[in-house]
Amino acid sequence: MSKRILLAEDDHEISQLIESHLRQENYTVYAAHDGEEAAALFEREPFDLILLDLMLPKLSGMELLKRIRETSVVPVLVISAKGSDLDKALGLGFGADDYVSKPFSMIELTARVQAAIRRATQYIQPESSPAAPPVMSFKDLTLDLHTFSANVKGKRVQLTAKEFHILKLFLSHRNRVFTKEQIYQLVWEDDYYGNENVINVHIRRLREKIEDDPSSPQYIRTIWGIGYKMGE
Known part of the structure; x- marks a missing residue:
């Protein structure tokens, strides 16, 4: 069809x-x-x-x-x-x-x-990898891979598909630093054409949804000159 x-x-x-x-x-x-x-x-x-x-x-x-x-x-x-x-x-x-x-x-x-x-x-589609846990978490953030939902401090957060997959990427590789090119290739599954602004906007929107203070993020950290990571 x-x-x-x-x-x-x-x-x-x-x-x-x-x-x-x-x-x-x-x-x-x-x-x-x-x-x-x-x-x-x-x-x-x-x-x-x-x-x-x-x-x-x-x-x-x-x-x-x-x-x-x-x-x-x-x-x-x-x-x-x-x-x-x-x-x-x-x-x-x-x-x-x-x-x-x-x-x-x-x-x-x-x-x-x-x-x-x-x-x-x-x-x-249902989560295809049997090794992936059904619920991923960090601090007060939880991500449910079965219902495709996110919660912060017990409150449901409405995410787009891209935002969900960015969080899943970070939570699957805690403390690993991802460049913007790597994020685009892994989440968008497409060649990177220098689409830096696409990544910047999605990270900003994610922070507005999950951070108490987006200007001082506790979840998605900026590693200046390199990219982003989840965690300390």
Whole structure:
């Protein structure tokens, strides 16, 4: 059964190009050319991935992303001509999984679509490694691999799929320092294209959710000039 993709792109020429290419790759594509049309499709149909332009008319891509994240963890790949760090941070901060700046090659876009869907499929499957404990913990943080949930001091913390897997990576290798390149390759399962801002935003969002004081983190430590680690 082919995977279903919602494409929200107001440029008809770009939309037709992406739609045609993805259909050749055996994806089922639903195209919307404004935010309201995309929101209506999202509420009516199930999707395996959403390709989202930030600069949509009627309802902006950011507002649409906020709506999506209120009810769903479906992978969202942001595509936009606005490539500044601020726009990337905003997009990822609202819960996007990855970001591609225009112009982009169809080969790169297809690879990122495939990787995002593969990661999401693995995320909802039962834990495959028998050696992995069902519950991982550090201090007051616990991560349940069966329910894909996190708790801090007994309080449930709502995580995105990427945030969950970053925490799982850190908890599986306590005190090991991971570079940003290693985190991206292990969690995103994709080649690292210098996507430093993607990692920075996800770490910042994680700290806001699990730390008492994100500016003085007790869980995810920064090792300056190298990367991040869990623990002392």
